[in-house]
Amino acid sequence: MKSRVHSTIDKIYLLLSAIVLASNNHFCIAAEPSSDAVPPEQVQVLLIGEDPQRLEQALIRADGKLTHRLPIIHGIGGNLPTQALATLIDAPGVRRVIEDFNPPASPPKRDCDIAGGLEIDLTDRQLTWSVYNFSQQPRVLTELSVSWPTSIAPPVTMVLAKTGIDLAMTSSRKNNTIHIEKSLPALPVGSTALRIQFTEDLSNVTQNDFEISMTAGCHVALARAYPDNANDYYYNRVIGADLLHTQGITGKEITVAVLDSGFWEHKALQRATDGRERVLARYDAITDSSPAQLTDESGHGTHISSIIANSTPTGLARTNSARGYKGVAPDVNLVPVKVVDSTGNADYLDIVRGLQWILDNHAALNIRVVNISLAATPRFDYWDDPVNQAVLKLWQAGITVVAAAGNDGPEASSIGSPGNNPYVITVGAVTDSWTPEDRNDDYIPDFSSRGPTAVGHIKPDLVAPGGHITGLVPSDSTLARESPDYLLRNGDFVATGSSQAAAVVSGIAALLLQLEPGLTNNDIKCMLTSSAEPAINADGRLAYSPFTQGHGYASAARAITLGDRGCGNTDLDVDAAVTGNEQAFGPTTALSDGNPSLPGLGDLLTQTPTEKGASETRRWGVKAHIERLDLDNIIEPTNIAAGWLDAYLHERAQMQSLTESPAP
Secondary structure (H helix, E strand, O other): OEEEEEEEEEEOOOOOOOOEEEEOOOOOOEEEEEOOOOOEEEEEEEEEEEOHHHHHHHHHHOOOOOEEEEEOEEEEEEEEHHHHHHHHHHOOOEEEEEEEEEOOOOOOOOOEEEOOOOOOOEEEEEEEEEEOOOOHHHHHHHHEEEEEEOOOOOOOOOEEEEEEOOOOOEEEEOOOEEEEEEOOOOOOOOOEEEEEEOOOOOOOOOOOOOOOOOOOOOOOOOOOOOOOOOOOOOOHHHHHHHHHOOOOOOOOOOEEEEEEEEOOOOHHHHHHOOOEEEEOOOOOOOOOOOOOOOOOOOHHHHHHHHHOOOOOOHHHHHHHOOOEEOOOOOOOEEEEEEEOOOOOOHHHHHHHHHHHHHHHHHHOOOOOEEEEEEEEOOOOOOOOOHHHHHHHHHOOOEEEEEOOOOOOOOOOOOOOHHHHHHOOOEEEEEEOOOOOHHHOEEEOOOOOOOOOOOOOOOOOOOOEOOOOOOOOOOOHHHHHHHHHHOOOOOEEEOOHHHHHHHHHHHHHHHHHHOOOOOOOOHHHHHHHHOOOOEEEEEOOOOOOHHHEEEEEEEOOOHHHOOOOOOOOOOOOHHHHHHHOOOOOOOOOOOOOOOOEOOOOHHHHEOOOOOOOOOOOOOOOHHHHHHOOHHHHHHOOOOHHHHHHHHHHHHHHHHHHHOOOOOOO
C-alpha cells in the first residue's frame, strides 16, 4: 500500500491506511506521485508461503511483477493487475495474500490556521515574535494581549505586519498588561513579525517573562521556553544521560540502526565527538541500494537520529563546565535505513525489506539497537502481522528493538504496530512542561497512545521525554517547510511525539550496551523497566494506569545503577514465536463496563484524572513519593503506602551499597 505521510496536531499517518511517524507536527507532505508509484489499475500485494519459487510462479501466472524478496517472513512482494488479485488466493503454494490498500489522500486540516513561533527574539529594546497564517487568505485579528515583566516600563510602540497598533485602543490595561480588541490589522498569509519596542534594555529578561496571545478565528499564545535551547536540548538532563557523558559513557562501539525517512549528512550526525566517521552503512529500502549518501526529504528520520546521536557538545561543555552532549548517545555508530520516499510515501514491503537488510547485516555492523519510530493501526494480531513477524526475527537475533507507542491517545487500546509486539520495548511520551529541573509538572500528554494491546498485553513498557524535543532537520525538508513555527532561530527543529520518546530510549539502550556489551536485549528491557519511576499520588495510588505509563519514567542513570536483569520477557519464548508456535495473551481483564483492567488495579489506581502540568499530588518515583510523606501518619490505603516504602528502602540500600568503599 502507499499512503501519504501527513499529520494532525498529534499524528503523522504513514502506512496501512493509518501508519504514523510518531510525531505531532503540523505538516503535510506534497501529494505528487512518486516515480515508482503503483498504477491505478494495479495493486501491490504481499504473498506468504514456504517456497519463494512457488510464490513467484503464482505471481507471474497472475501477470504480476516481482518487486521484493522477503525471506525474513517467507514472502515476496509485487504488483499485478487488480482484476487478477482473486486468482492468487487459491494459487498453489500461496498461504496468505495481503493487499496494500491505497486510500485517497487528502491533507488534514490544522486545529488552528494560525500559529506562533516557539522562540522570540530579544535584541536591545525590541521583542520580535513570528506569527504564521497557514490559511489561504488574510485573517481578521480580533484580539491581542501582551504582558511584560514589572521590572521594565510599558512598550512604546507595537507593529504587526508593518502596521502600527494604537496602544491607546485598549479595552483594558492593568499594570503590566495591554489587551486590545479594536482597530487591529489583518493577519496576512504566511509569516508575519510582531515587533514590540520598549524603552529599556531587555538583556536581563527571558521569553518566560512575557505573555503574548492573539485571536484570529482561533487562539494562539506564546509558548514557554527553555533558557538556552540552542545550546542545550535538556532532555539528557531529565534522563540523567548528561552525567554519564562526563564519565565517558557515550555509546562508543555500539551501532544503532534507524528505520525511518532517511538521513541528513550533517557533521554532528556523520561524525562522533572525536571527529571520526561513524555512519557505517546506509541502506535505501525503496530502491534496494546502499548509496554513499542518503537524503531525507521528510526530516523525520534525521530528527530521530539526532536525538540518539547528535555529537554537538552542550553550551556548558564548551565553557569547560562539562554537562555532556546534545544526543543521548553521541558516540554511537549509525546505520540509517530509509523506508519513506521523497513524497512521504512508504509501503509495507519496503519496511519489511528494511528489516530484512538489518537482520542480514547486523552481525557485520554490530547493530545492537534498532529504532522504529513508526506505528500503524494494527490490522492483525501481532503474531500474524508481517512487520511484527520480521521484528520477532530481529529480537531472536539478539537485537534490541525500540518502538514508538504511537500518537493515537488518549483512547484505550490505541498502541500501534509494531509497538503492540510484547517482545519489543514500547515507549510512550512524557513532557517536562519546559521545566527540566522540576519534575512535579511532568505529565503524559493526551496524544501518547495507550494500551492494552488487542491480545491483552500491557503497553507501553515505559515513557520517556517526547514533548518539544529539539533536534536537527534539513532546512529544505517537509518538516522545516511546512512547520516553520517549530524552527528555532539557529535552524534546529522542535518536535513532539512518541517517535521522539522512542529515540531517547534507543540512546539509553546504547549507553547500557557500551558499559556492558554482553547484555541481551531481554536484559536491556529488564533494566529499563525495573528502574523506571511510576507516577504516584500522595495517597499511594498510581496517578496513571499501567496502560498509560507502563512501568514509569525512563532514566539512563537509574537503569545503570538500579536496573535488574532476568525480568525481560520471562514468560515468552521468542523461538516459538518465530516458528508460529506461540500466540501469547496478556493479563488484561475487562470490567463490567468494558474498560480494560488488571487484577487488583482497582485498589491501586486513582479514580481522579491527574493534572496536565504542575501537580500538588503527583510525584515520579518512590523516592519522591516517600520523602514527601509524614511516615508517622501514612495516608491510607496503608497497604499501598507500605509497598512503596519497601521499594524505597530497597532502592536506598542498593544506592548505599554502590557508594560504600570496598573492604580492604
